[in-house]
Amino acid sequence: MGPFQGGESVATQATPRTTLPLADLLLDPENPRLPPDTTLVDRASQHAIALYMETAYRLEDIAESIVERGFDPTEILWVVPTNDRYTVVEGNRRLAALQFLTDHLLREKIERAQRRALWDELSERLRMNGHDVSRLPVEVRDSREKFLDHLGFRHVSGVLKWTAEAKARYLTQLLEREELDFAAAAKRIGSTAPAVRRQVEAYRILRQAKAADMHTDTAERWFGLFYTAVSRPQFRRFLSIGDEAGSSREPVPPEALPQLEECLGWLFGTTDGKRRVIGDSRQIGELALVMEEAEATTVLRETRSLSSALAVSKGGKDQILGALRAAREQLYVANGRAFEYKGDLDVLSVAQSVSDLVDRIVDEIAP
Missing domain, CATH: 3.90.1530 (Conserved hypothetical protein from pyrococcus furiosus pfu- 392566-001, ParB domain)
Structure with missing residues (x-):
């Protein structure tokens, strides 16, 4: 049977x-x-x-x-x-x-x-x-509540881990069913209160988006990326999430829900065919810099080009200055040892390519 x-x-x-x-x-x-x-x-x-x-x-x-x-x-x-x-x-x-x-x-x-x-x-x-x-x-x-502690240790903190979305969903259920605070929930599963707070808050934000009929399927599959993004202070400010929002079941205020839908579109694309603006999780930081500035955010909305938006942001200038200064420090090191490789064609070839690249950068920047 x-x-x-x-x-x-x-x-x-x-x-x-x-x-x-x-x-x-x-x-x-x-x-x-x-x-x-x-x-x-x-x-x-x-x-x-x-x-x-x-x-x-x-x-x-x-x-x-x-x-x-x-x-x-x-x-x-x-x-x-x-x-x-x-x-x-x-x-x-x-x-x-x-x-x-x-x-x-x-x-x-x-x-x-x-x-x-x-x-x-x-x-x-x-x-x-x-x-x-x-x-x-x-x-x-x-009751299943009698097993919650053991499940948390096995699948959230232990070796048989659930997906990022499943962990956050479980932690949210744990808090809301038993009316725990973050510290108590963290103790139950062997984690820390800040880590539990970030996961629960990210899940609640996504739950808000779903309740507002936003497209969340991709965000649920790639919850780790969504969690990383909404944990950044720039995203939190863009979504008007205050420090006191951690205990709220709806961290994003109603007036900021349109911005939440924008964030989902930038991170994961939209149902009407607009592609995401980031290529991978490493660009979340660049998107965060853009969201800090009104002019850069406007460019992003109009062009859906992260590079174009970054170019008009203060963050874009800081980024290129940082890259150039780091390259300059490495070139100082290379210059100090160049005499050791006089006539070495391999070293000369790389040095020439660096020189050509610097010339192109100067041509791009020069008025």
Whole structure:
């Protein structure tokens, strides 16, 4: 019998450490590994969750281990009661792998024939090897909140880390469900209060954008870049985020939401086809310099060219002066040793290219 076809309820028999039928275990629709609900059509559907995980994670690697060695009894699943069954809050990839191994109806829903054949072959090998996975070791708690500390240590601070967006979403849930401050939440997961504050604040800003019907899919996928950007003081000033906003569930004031949409467009592009203005995360600093100055920001809005906007900003001048001064210091060093390589064609070739480059820079700058 497949895991979606019911099973004898053991809710009244469960103790903190016990075994439960595979058929009584449910995938967690609140699993931070799942994408935000805008990109998973039906989070309430166990099939939808399992099929998403099959495409997003290498469940076959977990399945291969189970096929060869059986289910490791030390790999205990953490579960909470859900009506007459149990939701797995830790161990969802293992549960999903087992579901594909044991439920032919689920396997038939896999779109790619090659993937279906792979899972059919793994399922047959499990049967041939004789491993019994009908009951699994679990630890039962009466609510998911009882597991939050352990989940934080494992997946936020520990070695089995979630994505940046999943970590921030989990931390936000932790604070808001238990009404913790940043210091208390940091202590619970083995982090620092400033780090927790930055992650939660970035997630809340993105949540605001989504609530305002802004395009956030790319920002969710590249949450680390978004987090880095909105942590910079220039971005915070541009979005009118005050120092006291850390405890607010809506850090960006309503009047600054248009600027938030602009930021998302500059960082990730827009739904109407306008490309992002930065090439990679290293240019976030340049974008921040532009956002500090009204004239440079106007140029960016009109041209969507970061280099053009940077050229009219004070930051652009500081940047080129810094680069020229650093190059000059290195050339002083080279000049002091040039006599050692008189007649060396390799050194002469590089020196000539440097001279040509300096001439071009002077020609560009000269009035």
